[in-house]
Amino acid sequence: MDLARTAFYLDGQWVTAGSGETVAVRNPATEEVVATVPAGTAADVDRAVAAARAAFPGWADTAPADRAARLDRLHAALTARAEEIARTVALELGTPLKVATRVQAGLPLAVLHSYVELAARPPVDETVGNSLVVREPVGVVGAITPWNYPLHQVVAKLAPALAAGCTVVLKPSELTPLTAYLLFEAIHEAGYPPGVVNLVTGTGPVVGEAIAAHPDVDMVSFTGSTATGRRISHLAADRIARVALELGGKSANVVLDDADLATAVKVGVGNAFLNSGQTCTAWTRMLVHRGRYDEALDLAARATAGYRLGDPFDPATRLGPLVSAAQRERVDGHVARGLADGGRLVAGGPEAPLPERGFFVAPTVIADVDPDSALAQEEVFGPVLAVIPFDDEDEAVAIANNSRYGLAGAVWSADAERALRVARRLRTGAVDINGAPFNPLAPFGGYKQSGLGRELGRYGLDEFLQTKAIQR
Numbered sequence: 001m002d003l004a005r006t007a008f009y010l011d012g013q014w015v016t017a018g019s020g021e022t023v024a025v026r027n028p029a030t031e032e033v034v035a036t037v038p039a040g041t042a043a044d045v046d047r048a049v050a051a052a053r054a055a056f057p058g059w060a061d062t063a064p065a066d067r068a069a070r071l072d073r074l075h076a077a078l079t080a081r082a083e084e085i086a087r088t089v090a091l092e093l094g095t096p097l098k099v100a101t102r103v104q105a106g107l108p109l110a111v112l113h114s115y116v117e118l119a120a121r122p123p124v125d126e127t128v129g130n131s132l133v134v135r136e137p138v139g140v141v142g143a144i145t146p147w148n149y150p151l152h153q154v155v156a157k158l159a160p161a162l163a164a165g166c167t168v169v170l171k172p173s174e175l176t177p178l179t180a181y182l183l184f185e186a187i188h189e190a191g192y193p194p195g196v197v198n199l200v201t202g203t204g205p206v207v208g209e210a211i212a213a214h215p216d217v218d219m220v221s222f223t224g225s226t227a228t229g230r231r232i233s234h235l236a237a238d239r240i241a242r243v244a245l246e247l248g249g250k251s252a253n254v255v256l257d258d259a260d261l262a263t264a265v266k267v268g269v270g271n272a273f274l275n276s277g278q279t280c281t282a283w284t285r286m287l288v289h290r291g292r293y294d295e296a297l298d299l300a301a302r303a304t305a306g307y308r309l310g311d312p313f314d315p316a317t318r319l320g321p322l323v324s325a326a327q328r329e330r331v332d333g334h335v336a337r338g339l340a341d342g343g344r345l346v347a348g349g350p351e352a353p354l355p356e357r358g359f360f361v362a363p364t365v366i367a368d369v370d371p372d373s374a375l376a377q378e379e380v381f382g383p384v385l386a387v388i389p390f391d392d393e394d395e396a397v398a399i400a401n402n403s404r405y406g407l408a409g410a411v412w413s414a415d416a417e418r419a420l421r422v423a424r425r426l427r428t429g430a431v432d433i434n435g436a437p438f439n440p441l442a443p444f445g446g447y448k449q450s451g452l453g454r455e456l457g458r459y460g461l462d463e464f465l466q467t468k469a470i471q472r
């Protein structure tokens, strides 16, 4: 399999451009370079933005039914590649193939499908007194995405932007750019007008900054770290461009005294370790009522023992490596600091056995974590669960909200009303009660430093529309 990619997708064609330099893509399970992609430059971004700008008026005027039909064709073209997508994510990110098939390929296909219908019936004009209030597409969108859900993060921007009538320039993460090539093959097959969707690969500081700072980009939609989100906001502020930011998290899983403890802990551990903990919504702080704390730690240790590390392509593997050596180093540092700060090791840790090669970190549970300590405050982005006891509901809520983040969270209780009461008190963009399933139509996004704006469903579509009042 020759995975060397040499072109960008600009103005409806594959175009060889870039600085002539390449970015290497590694298989994190073997540490080997498996592919290269071209390193874009500011000139490549100029070209992509010019194509998107030229395509905008025509695409904005296209009938909603046409836009929906094209998204439907894209969905079909991508569905035909579902297996290849799962294998590519397993290769470039290390997600176990089984999980990659269900989540990394399945979720974006579901999201894309939801926008086929939403594109067909965009928000209708509204009469307010003597005004006609109309919604119009924002314009050219720069989309900058991370590596942890390489296709989902892209589709969560691209599908609503296209449904709204915007045109797009995408820069995927340089760590996992291969999935984006499969998406653009499908886009080409679906037959979008030239310039409506464009791909430039490369690094954040070069291609990402050029997009965020570009005077002809009307909106930057970004998913990634809070630090980069801050930088992008500064760049966009210079020209008052709109930004949508999906950033980090440190979500609390509140296990009340009347919870079904076995399920709460099993699902909680699974959530914290999903995708090797590289999930922005991961419930990385488990808050357990003191009366059931020891029992919960015992259950957490036993659940953790079931997470077998290994080759992402081996069906027996439940946990893959982290995406890079740098990420592994960062996570190892968080574990060491958590233990030095008084945390008690319950499972995993620095001495746990690891595969010989690959950027692996053992799934780790640390108890008695001080809610103010680094391990309870910083986003780790690895398979590391901090467990914290509480005495009553008020204390649980106070600990949960003691965070500069506010992305997600969970509540477990046998009493549905009580769980809802606690869920309402959490200062986060989402809360799951008793392991309720993910809803791809529900708004997704953060309070506080977890971001600005919402993705998914009609809320995601709204982000790419602006509002005009016409008085008559």
Ligand code: NAD
Pocket: 144, 145, 146, 147, 148, 149, 153, 171, 172, 173, 174, 202, 203, 204, 205, 207, 208, 209, 212, 223, 224, 225, 226, 227, 228, 229, 231, 232, 245, 246, 247, 248, 249, 279, 280, 379, 381, 407, 446, 450, 451
């Ligand atoms: P990152 O911020 O380093 O990179 C994200 C993207 O931004 C990449 O494409 C990168 O090339 C680009 N980038 C980097 N520097 C840039 C700059 N100066 N200007 C413009 N673009 C730049 O994040 P990451 O390490 O790829 O992803 C991990 C982080 O993303 C975690 O903090 C995680 O919580 C967060 N995340 C959030 C969500 C969410 O929906 N809230 C989803 C996934 C990941």
